[in-house]
Amino acid sequence: MPEELALTIEDLDVRFGPVRALSGVSLRVEEGTICAVLGANGAGKTTLLRTVSGLNRPQYGQIRLNGTDLTSVPPESLIRLGVAHVPEGAGIIGELTVVENLRLGALWRGDRSAAATSLERTYELFPVLRERSAQPASNLSGGERQMLAIGRALMAEPRVLLLDEPSLGLAPLVTRQIMQLIRQLRNDRGLTVLIVEQNANSALSIADHGVVLAGGRVVLRDTAEQLLGDEQTRHAYLGF
Structure with a gap:
């Protein structure tokens, strides 16, 4: 029997006028795992999270949570289904x-x-x-x-936590503390985490899998260990 999946994204296309921000993006995040979404500025990382959380509407594709179609669910209803979004810049009052x-x-x-x-x-x-x-x-x-x-x-x-650039503007020591807390949430609560990060090294240090976006497309996906260990990939896509 295949392993149950917490979050499934299939062939997601998102456009803003003539600009295609995401093109055919597909990924799967198993329940109780951390998936890091990586890439340069403008790669489509934040657009992906905003689309999963209902803030953007895709022109094509589907988003499912354990079989439930989330594609047209409004943001205020998603939280009732177990999806919580922490936007870039924290968004506190x-x-x-x-x-x-x-x-x-x-x-x-x-x-x-x-x-x-x-x-x-x-x-x-x-x-x-x-x-x-x-x-x-x-x-x-x-x-x-x-x-x-x-x-x-x-x-x-929540059952699924969406994190957009949680280390943005933070000192290295604080970044490590935040990353350790995210890993603790996965370990202690079984939380599923989709984390967008510019700091690829930090994100991969706690992730189970990683997906690399470039130009709104998935150009690479692998285990975090493989992405960290492949020097050519790190230099080409991750900047370290």
Whole structure:
């Protein structure tokens, strides 16, 4: 019996006017694994995540979560199906406190007891957010803001987490901490993660598989170990 797949993307085409941002993109992410989407600026990485999360509509292709067609599902409904998206730049609301930002992630659930449990789990994962819970989110450092954004997504108790450039603008030490936390989520919660990253080395260090985009197309896919170990591939597509 084939292994159940958490997320399946088939022949995805996305256009913005005459510009084809994605062309025939297909990938599969097995349940409980991390897949890194890599490539240069303009390769289509962010467009892919925004399309999976319902923010862009494809002209062609299909997106499925364990057999359920997500292709035309609006973003506000996707979270109920178990898909959470952390956009590039974190997307937190600086005027709100840390705890208010976190509670936004559980608004749709309508179960205060379950939301309180999720909040405690988030504080256990990110102790600094508990310490700063009453402070405005604008007071947080870059790394803390990224933790808050991930924590807010986890408040929805997702099955699939979409992460767009979680290391953007962060110091190397903070980047390693964020990557270790993502791997911990996979290991401890069985979370499926699709991560877009410019920092290919960091992403592949925690991923199970990788997909390389160029010009809106998949040009390479392999295990993370193979991508890291192939010097010619790294130089040609990954920049290290």
